[in-house]
Amino acid sequence: MNRSVIDTRQVRLHFSNHAEEYDRYAVVQKKVVVNLLDLLRSCGPISGPVLEVGCGTGTLSRQIYTLIPALPLMVSDIAHGMTRHAARSVPGVAAVDADAQDLPFRESGFGLVLSSSVYQWMNDLPRAFAEGARVLAPGGRFAFALFGEGTLYELRESHRLALEETGGGRPSHAQDFPSSEEVRSALVAAGFEGVLVRSVYEVERHPGVEILLRHLKRIGAQNAAGRRPPGLGSRRVMERMIQIYRERYGGEENIPATYEVIYGIGRKPA
Template identity: 55%
Template sequence: MSARPLDLSRVRRNFSASAGDYDDHAVVQKRVVERLAELLLAEGPLVGATLDVGVGTGELTARLLAASPGMRPVIADLAHGMTLHAAGRIGTALPFDGDAQSLPLHSGRFAAVVSSSVYQWVNDLSAAFAESARVLAPDGRFAFALFGERTLFELRHAYALALAEGGGEASHAQEFPEPAAVEGALVGAGFEGVRVFSEEEIQHHPDVPDLLRSLKRIGAANAATGRPAGLASRRVMARMTELYGQHYGSQGTIPATYQVIYGFGRKRG
């Protein structure tokens, strides 16, 4: 599958439409929020204005706020439906719609910027990190989790095998970053004390159609520009499903692996 830039208007529509059902299906994403909150709070509670970029349904901010009475939450999401959902959940938060690559905010105003499962949905990671650095006050904390290059590798492998057998044109697919690129973008944005590492989360599904439905229900459908109407022909899809089970299935289920990249840094004082 070849990579293309993301259609951000499609990303916005997909996630906005999924706001009401997201929490029922975002199994891995909730695990990531829990882990990121744990890592953040290990360094102490958050104090002062804290921006959650790509707030989603508000799970990360809610967890941080419960342990950080001195935190003043500001929440933003590209998808209006998500912003509304999170604002209804976190009544003390200041909400707005915003693009991670171009935040409509004054510089140097935040003690912390946090984000979970969002930055894989930007076209320019360096620009997005630079925006977070811009709005942070000196010595401000930056912490995030995003999905890396090994995410859904089983699905990609099975699709490539099916396509090679059947011929036809490959679907353009989203490209996930590798840890070295994430670290480089952080350093390039001027952060100090940079720490980047990755962990794997695995979710099991009864079959490939169930995996694809779960991705669609949380808004994580293919948003690459120039993509065809569907992932592939019915024949290729059927063969992909068969190959996925043959290569990765066990005891009536298939695994879906997510590489989660965690990143931390501070703005230079």
């Protein structure tokens, strides 16, 4: 699949600007953290040092610290505002700004690399996973959750249809998400063994499409496709998109927002 190119500068800006209010609106993301930790614990003892890639506000690392306070923890994020927030909120953590596709760490330095709700922002998923493998010690584990191709399908399809009707034939530049098969292939290409990939659907409900869009903006999860138009397009397109969304997927008072969460785990060969 030819996915839209992500503008990394926009990703960095969006998330950095919304670090202080992220936790208030990131409902699905918090549920994903709990599920990822359950998956990790089911695979055996947790050993470190631990690196969290794309730490956000530090929700995942705080949970790891609570479970095993003595584990050395390093957190990294491409958005400086997020890195600073995590550094303040996780006791004794070391923090650094870093791009997941080019980690500034030596080889074989970590026993566990973790990431939650981050890798869907990568332009080169195999490269990002290969970086995770590079910094892992032999026998170390790589565990993550990312948003897959079914994520926000209601919003993306409504926008596509609205553009067809009112956008003068312009294509939709809504962001794409990776498939489970792309994720599995990237893990295998990075050299991981014992690969497990699992897809789970989560559904949020909102009073209206405008509220959903506001929530996405408040956590920094705005469209970062490189060729996107400003916002989601003209006011006419937006109004028609909201109308289509309500007609096809909800009603006047309640609309769904679906997230496909892909969980993955692998081990670096010993």
